[in-house]
């Protein structure tokens with residue numbers, strides 16, 4: 001009788017059998033397709049607190065009932081970063097488990113009302129664009145519009161448009177490609193930076209307004225870095241994405257990733273971004289997250305890399321959903337220990353006013 005567990009026999013068997021593959025290739029997506037994602041997720045206090053603690057999002061309103069009540073919440077709510085990561089995590093099995101790169105996301109929006117633990121999340125996506133990658137013939141570029149809704153009420157809790165590179169079954173001929181080659185020696189034109197950098201004195205709305213006024217009519221920008229850094233470890237790289245049901249092998253299969261450009265598992269883009277935002281929020285009086293646009297992931301982050309944050313204040317507007325706050329638009333750049341940008345995006349948030 002054949003002993004299937006004999007190492008030589010087993011190696012031969014492995015060689016000859018088919019692998020039942022997971023995920024979809026570029027050719028499986030057609031513009032207009034609507035995909036309902038089977039995995040659902042109940043947004044729990046444990047999931048929320050694990051995410052917030054590990055990404056240094058320690059805003060008391062999400063941890064303490066008195067601070068939550070002061071913000072108008074019935075109890076500490078689900079954090080928008082965890083909600084965003086969970087909405088995307090559920091989609092990975094259908095959209096991007098095959099591999100490829102998470103290139104960017106835009107039009108990330110949240111409703112005014114908070115989301116509480118116990119809410120069951122239902123997610124669906126529509127294919128809005130498919131394109132050839134001229135630099136990488138083995139990939140195509142796909143964009144989806146995704147909506148996460150409350151499974152009970154149907155209310156939209158989080159929506160966005162995301163773009164990934166997705167492996168093709170068959171590579172295509174391209175126009176020759178423009179992929180950057182390492183060490184090509186072209187550092188581009190000299191940077192065109194302002195002469196002065198203004199740092200807000202505090203983290204209230206008025207501090208951002210005053211800083212913008214101080215920079216106006218001068219060759220100056222309101223821009224500063226945040227001190228905290230978070231070195232990536234097994235928890236941030238593998239545990240957090242799996243806690244959102246994100247099945248992308250990039251985050252938990254060291255064996256497969258050994259052959260990839262990173263040579264190792266890499267941090268889920270939403271962990272990188274949330275960590276940098278946590279650093280930024282620790283230097284401001286956040287009232288409410290409104291949305292994010294033009295988010296890009298510039299290079300991968302792996303175990304041992306440290307995520308830092310840099311902020312540029314773009315504009316301030318007195319209008320907000322509450323008299324207690326004004327609205328500020330920021331550009332946040334996450335960077336690593338070598339000062340390389342790894343994420344950038346604009347964020348609109350309501351910031352508490354000092355006078356209230």
Ligand SMILES: CC(C)(COP(=O)(O)OP(=O)(O)OC[C@H]1O[C@@H](n2cnc3c(N)ncnc32)[C@H](O)[C@@H]1OP(=O)(O)O)[C@@H](O)C(=O)NCCC(=O)NCCSC(=O)C[C@](C)(O)C(=O)O
Pocket residue numbers: 092096097101102103104105132133134135136141163164178179180246248250266267268269270295296297298299300301
């Ligand atoms: C991808 C790399 C190699 C490209 O590096 P590069 O130097 O070649 O960059 P590029 O030339 O700027 O871009 C390549 C192509 O992408 C296009 N492109 C670029 N950005 C966008 C965008 N926003 N929207 C639409 N298209 C975009 C761009 O136009 C270009 O098209 P082309 O091939 O035709 O010339 C490099 O940028 C990189 O390594 N980025 C980091 C990716 C990363 O680590 N993402 C987060 C972690 S993976 C993840 O979280 C996974 C997840 C969530 O679980 C999951 O999706 O399943």
